[in-house]
Amino acid sequence: MALSEAGTGDLNARVVIVGAGHAGGSAAAFLRQYGHVGPIVLIGEEPLLPYQRPPLSKAWLKGEADADSLQLKPSSWYEEAGVSLRLGGVVVSINRGAKTVSLASGETLPYDYLILATGARARALPIPGADLSGVLSLRTAADAEALKAALGPGKRLAVIGGGYVGLEAAASARALGGHVMIIEREPRVLARVACETLSTFFQDYHGARGVAFELDAGVAGFEGENGHVTGVRFTDGRVVACDVALVGVGAIPNEELARDAGLECANGVVVDIEARTADPFVFAIGDLTHRPLPIYGRQFRLESVPNALEQAKQAASAIAGKAMPPHEIPWFWSDQYDLKLQIAGLPFDADRQVVRGDVAAAKFAVFHLKGDLVQAVEAVNAPPEFMAGKQLIAKRTPVSIEKLADPTISMKEVAA
CATH class of the missing domain: 3.30.390.30 (FAD/NAD-linked reductase, C-terminal dimerisation domain)
Incomplete structure (x- = not known):
């Protein structure tokens, strides 16, 4: 069934958005901007209003931003726009036949259209000591606050994974007077996401500013005392002392809800160019999706704010019966020093x-x-x-x- 057959353009439809991150929060705003007047319910597991996430590894760590300054919309907007917020809400299942979602609280909510914006979670290291206090990831404001509290002059940060988030956090930690070691299993940083010229440049730039590197290095586990991390143990037996460890080895799409509901997943929920799943009443947007990239003739999963915004526009346009926005070229950014x-x-x-x-x-x-x-x-x-x-x-x-x-x-x- 095509979306048009499913009633696209019904501005009175009830829309439920699962996930109140950048993608979900933006989808609610675009729906109202495009003239949608029906009920919108925005459900988020975090207790915070939708906020920007890129500054978490930069401005937040350095004390230059907080939850209020990063909000996508002021708190008053949601009431004024008629968007019902369910913060701290956890959706546990989707019944596509009945067109309902069930929450952990026992509540069941009906929808005419459902937008999944559940994002991705940090990939964990299945090694001894990974559950020690002070072994952190960086995906949420709570993660950033925990890392910020552990940084400062003389503090030793071990970063497991030489990707962009790890490098950004390293730059922030150095700005705060901390010592940083980046540990990467590949022979160069950014090996999976950047060319060798860029990798070499960033490694040299960080090195000139006091960041140490262990490349081609395997991590066997974390050492700890009294439940708190004290060091990183390499596969060759060496141990490097640290006060806090940041694990940044990639992200896993939170696709379980969609998969359990029978939607196709392939390292993300499979969607078309309008951010629709195979179910015409269900959309998926943001880091969660395995989406078409028309210019390259393939499907791919992107993790970026521009992608979240583009797909939020696509889903909102389809539901509101607006013309699709022009296809965008994927783009990304990183601020370091x-x-x-x-x-x-x-x-x-x-x-x-x-x-x-x-x-x-x-x-x-x-x-x-x-x-x-x-x-x-x-x-x-x-x-x-x-x-x-x-x-x-x-x-x-x-x-x-x-x-x-x-x-x-x-x-x-x-x-x-």
């Missing part, structure tokens, strides 16, 4: 790289190309390259490799 990393696109099928700018001066971009088409760009303190690269990816405009590599030629001319 005085560095602004901006990434557009994904390097699928790329067969060459072009470095533009001055790596030593921390102002450069790495373009990933398939033939003469830009597939992705990683830009460090280089906004013109990021913006032009994003446009080139979207328009599928062939470029001159020679011009692209020459920083004396403007990106405007390259794009032309």
Whole structure:
């Protein structure tokens, strides 16, 4: 059954949103913005109003932000907009036949349309000592508050996993006067998400600011005293002392609700370009989804705020009967020290790289190309390259490799 057959455009429909993170909170706001007047129920497991999560590893840790400053909407908005909040609510099952969700409290809520925005959770390390106090992850405000309380001058932070969250937390910990060691099982940091040029640059930049690295390193367990972590034990038997350990080894989509309800999952809930599942009355958005990437001709799971916002718009547009928003190029960012990393696109099928700018001066971009088409760009303190690269990816405009590599030629001319 197509969505139109299911009543798309019924502005009076009852919408239940499971998950009150960036995706779920934004979906509620977009529904109202697009003219939806029916009941909206927003259910979130955390006790906080929907808030921005990227600052958790940066501004929050450094004491520059709190829950109030990161709110997507002020508390008054939800009452004014007629959005019913169920904070601290846990949905335990979905009955698609009856079109209801059941909460742990015993309450059952009906829906006309259901939006799943349950996000992802930090991947745990199944090793001894992982349950010690002070072994933390960083996905929620509560996680960030616990990590913040453990950081400070002279404090020793061990970061397990050299991904973006780990590097951002490392930069924040150094800004607070702490000692940091990043432990990575691969031979370089960012090995799964960035090219070698970018990995080397960030490792060198952190190293110059006092961060220590253990690469090609396996972690066998955590040591502790009186229930609190005191060190990280490597597979070769060495132990590195720490006051707190941050585990950042990826995330797992919270797809259990959807899977138990019979919806297709493949490292995330499978959706179409309108964020619909195979059930026309159920949508899924954000980190949870395995979604189409039309420009690359494949499905993929993205973890980013831009993706959460794009899919929130898609689901809200479909329910409100609005035209679909234009497809967006995936993009991401990371702030570390005085560095602004901006990434557009994904390097699928790329067969060459072009470095533009001055790596030593921390102002450069790495373009990933398939033939003469830009597939992705990683830009460090280089906004013109990021913006032009994003446009080139979207328009599928062939470029001159020679011009692209020459920083004396403007990106405007390259794009032309």
